[in-house]
Amino acid sequence: MATKAIFSEVKNNGFGYWGILGVFGVLVLGGVWAFMHMEHGHFSTGMNNQIVWGMPHVFAIFLIVAASGAANIATIGTVFGKKIYQPLGRLSAFLGASLLIGGLLVLLLDLGSIGHVIEMAKGHLNFKSIFAWNMVLYSGFLGIIVVYLWTMMDRTKLAKMLYKPVGIANMIWRFLLTMATGSIFGFLVARQYYDAAIMAPLFIVASYVFGTAIYTLVLMSSFKFTGRELGDAILNRLRYTLAIFLALTLFIEFVRHLTNLYATEHHGVEGFILASGDNISNLFWFGQIIMGSLIPMFLIWCRFLKNNRFALAVAAILAVLGGLAQIYVILIGGQAYPLILFPNAEVTSSFSEGVINPYTATPAEILLGVGGFGLAIAMVIVAVKVFKVLPTTLADSATDPHHTKKI
Amino acid sequence: MSNIDSYRRNFLTGIGAVSTMAAAVTIAPGVFLREVQAKPAEKAVSSKVRWGMLVDVNKLKDGGDACIEACKKEHGWGDEEHSNNKQDAQWIRKVTVKEKLTGHEFSLPVMCQHCDTAPCVDVCPTGASMKRADGIVQVNKHVCIGCRYCMMACPYKARSFIHETLTDQKPGTPRGKGTVESCNMCVNRVDAGLNPACVDAAPEAMLFGDLNDPESKISKALKEFGGTQIRADLGLNTGIRYQGI
Structure with a gap:
């Protein structure tokens, strides 16, 4: 590896470390309880035959998409040769893998017949399905991350030689993975709110927002709790990466809605998402756009908040919540709006025809999703103690080659 | 009506009923079940049919x-x-x-x-x-x-x-x-x-x-x-x- 950064395990053994691990452990236990509760049948959830994917899927998709974005920090260091990012690579790769495992587990535990998953191992895979491709892409991602971590952490010549090629493979793989996750929606021809190729690039840029936000929070808190120095040079890189991708996500959302508004057949669903005054449209405007995008961008770009770490932390937290709101609006909003079998007609039936389908997540559904998040972070907390993941310092003098010149 | 006439009528009525039932059983798959033919279990489903x-x-x-x-x-x-x-x-x-x-x-x-x-x-x-x-x-x-x-x-x-x-x-x-x-x-x-x-x-x-x-x-x-x-x-x-x- 090109950088000379020194890494060390977290040495803390006191109440602080175990307390924090315990908090996330409790979240995992909550998820386990939720799974046991839902295993009796999905009748105990808010999901039904109209809203078939609910809160667990919101969390799962968010975590999977965030995983790719979190691993992006390592890519910048490896593929683009930005030395300042290289000490961040190990944590980036670990976090990426953990978030993916957390998300996949939520998805798996929500399945109606988990036992039948074994059939897929026996060869029951339909490669016309983007889901089947995702199975391959997700497992491949984890495999590449393991090799990638080895190239970062091993000192052998072979590892050093493979560092960049594996980094490139990881980047391309992540690109495909996020695109394929967005395509889950892009390929749904029947739903008014989906069925658009723009869902793939939207998910790619959104992944950078979610991943960078979570990475920033994990980095800041891990350095704070372990008493390591974290300089402004690194934080500002992350800060502006977050803001630029927030702006890009907003731009693609803008284009998506604008093109939808151009087509008469989508006026109904756009009216519902943008202007119905329903929970969904409130969540879109106040959750995703204002709280999740504009305020974080203000907190980052406001001149008076330059180098303000609290503002960055708040911006990252809001970006995470905004990201969850974004996935919720896409996922639940898209299902809440009725399927159109007969355009320009009023339709009624005993199966919720022609009406907006309400959805309220039960505590179990939320706990299952939060449990996946808890597991991802708990895995990182364990990893930083067991492996040399965190650099001993990320002070400006150690990371920024131009640091002394600036003074 | 004589007993013989009565017997003859009942006999013919009986023959008629049995014949009708036999005909119904024979023709039924064609009339009531229209064109659907039973598929023997061992026979594979064919794409000749849609x-x-x-x-x-x-x-x-x-x-x-x-x-x-x-x-x-x-x-x-x-x-x-x-x-x-x-x-x-x-x-x-x-x-x-x-x-x-x-x-x-x-x-x-x-x-x-x-x-x-x-x-x-x-x-x-x-x-x-x-x-x-x-x-x-x-x-x-x-x-x-x-x-x-x-x-x-x-x-x-x-x-x-x-x-x-x-x-x-x-x-x-x-x-x-x-x-x-x-x-x-x-x-x-x-x-x-x-x-x-x-x-x-x-x-x-x-x-x-x-x-x-x-x-x-x-x-x-x-x-x-x-x-x-x-x-x-x-x-x-x-x-x-x-x-x-």
Whole structure:
């Protein structure tokens, strides 16, 4: 590896470390309880035959998409040769893998017949399905991350030689993975709110927002709790990466809605998402756009908040919540709006025809999703103690080659 | 009337009744069961046949209520104990349509449309959602993992997820918690040479038969009068066609 950064395990053994691990452990236990509760049948959830994917899927998709974005920090260091990012690579790769495992587990535990998953191992895979491709892409991602971590952490010549090629493979793989996750929606021809190729690039840029936000929070808190120095040079890189991708996500959302508004057949669903005054449209405007995008961008770009770490932390937290709101609006909003079998007609039936389908997540559904998040972070907390993941310092003098010149 | 005359009349009446019954048993598969031939269990399903249905909405007196009842009775769905009414399975439903501009109103039964290029089959990761060679779309419950992607993909909202453990299922219709199900065109009946239950419940308005056979009643009717597909714009080439919508 090109950088000379020194890494060390977290040495803390006191109440602080175990307390924090315990908090996330409790979240995992909550998820386990939720799974046991839902295993009796999905009748105990808010999901039904109209809203078939609910809160667990919101969390799962968010975590999977965030995983790719979190691993992006390592890519910048490896593929683009930005030395300042290289000490961040190990944590980036670990976090990426953990978030993916957390998300996949939520998805798996929500399945109606988990036992039948074994059939897929026996060869029951339909490669016309983007889901089947995702199975391959997700497992491949984890495999590449393991090799990638080895190239970062091993000192052998072979590892050093493979560092960049594996980094490139990881980047391309992540690109495909996020695109394929967005395509889950892009390929749904029947739903008014989906069925658009723009869902793939939207998910790619959104992944950078979610991943960078979570990475920033994990980095800041891990350095704070372990008493390591974290300089402004690194934080500002992350800060502006977050803001630029927030702006890009907003731009693609803008284009998506604008093109939808151009087509008469989508006026109904756009009216519902943008202007119905329903929970969904409130969540879109106040959750995703204002709280999740504009305020974080203000907190980052406001001149008076330059180098303000609290503002960055708040911006990252809001970006995470905004990201969850974004996935919720896409996922639940898209299902809440009725399927159109007969355009320009009023339709009624005993199966919720022609009406907006309400959805309220039960505590179990939320706990299952939060449990996946808890597991991802708990895995990182364990990893930083067991492996040399965190650099001993990320002070400006150690990371920024131009640091002394600036003074 | 003499005793001999009385005896002769009873004798002839008896002969007539027996002959009528014999004739009925011989002709019935052709008359009452129309063109559906029973498929021996060992015989593979053939793509030479494509089963389809034609629903004449103008002739449906009840908009499909009888069809729904017959389907429920045949397959036993819809009265799940713990599920709420939005979670209950619904293989077939009556949809009432009122055109906004003209006020023209009609009702029709909507179920799985047995698409030729079925989106539910395309998206299923395990291949549980499958189309038989004869065009019947159904779910292999042994392989369905309950991901519900097919429900997201179905343009007709024809699929239901089973939200609870089921008991006392119908022998011809295996169903199970955590799997997805939908109208299977009464595959159990079709293989036995019978019509789907809904067709028998509304014989005046529904035709069932082989769309690949130009001589079948359904093909002739479709050729002469045409048939509309719901959301034909999607190009799915559905096996269910309607008249009067």
